[in-house]
Amino acid sequence: MGRTPCCDKKDLKKGPWDPEEDETLINYINKHGHGSWRSLPKLAGLRRCGKSCRLRWTNYLRPDIKRGPFTVDEEKLVIQLHAILGNRWAAIASQLPGRTDNEIKNLWNTHLKKRLLCMGLDPLTHEPFTPCAPTTAPRSSPATRHMAQWESARLEAEARLSKESLFFNSPPPLSKPDPDFFLRLWNSQVGESFRKLNREAKTECPSPISQASSSTKCASASGVTFDVCPNIVGSSSSTPRSNRIDASFSSCSNESEEDSSDTAFQLLLDFPINNDMSFLEDVD
DNA sequence: AACCACTTCAACCGCTTTTGG
């Protein structure tokens, strides 16, 4: 009864890998590819579970792994993507070449989460804490809210771009929002525009990460200190979303639908149509 | 120097999803 173990646990080594094991695994995969992870340890002569081999390879031994501390830009990207995707570490990692889901998860749990807390933001929702929030009106889940925000922008984009008969390079979106759709959107010109808007918003009300004023200091994982916008710390639920760490979402918040659609629509109207299909050319 | 508290991150565990027969 119960699940069959992923591998025969007896006589298997656990814990940290030693350099000899690493070398054995690298040599084997370079020679034969990983093939079936389950059978790899036996074939390679390792006393490890296949799962452990896969983890070791994908997280540490792969040649394209980027080691070293995260840059400020990478950290910002992780925060922004987390706002869209939530704890979908693998999906977030796919947007940061050379970084693994485990690494990003650790970064989030050890640095970024604390940083958001330090700034008075809820790491789950990326919104300012609202300790007296009414219990009668439960908040929508972050995923739902983000999906609604992106869906709003998507609908505007679809309306605009279908008019131009040039809707992305992907099939029409599903009626039920597909989480991966948000990644595609993020990578599309729409996503770029949101990021652009974010950058512009910072110049008006600098984001907590980049601004420098009389404020709370926090340390980033990359060793850079940053200042917390006084508007944000202790802000109430009436704080404009544009002041938050990810100003990009202010443009399509469903908390003020009028602003949302107006801004998003304006944003889309402002697309440089003559140039904006260049991203298609980059695709092989 | 010794101890303790705290932080970091590599690795494990168990669940879910995907794949193939």
Add this chain to the structure above:
DNA sequence: CCCAAAAGCGGTTGAAGTGGT
């Protein structure tokens, strides 16, 4: 379509490292 195996994923753990007293 069903089922089992394999792969993938996210949460959690614990050893090692670091800083403070």
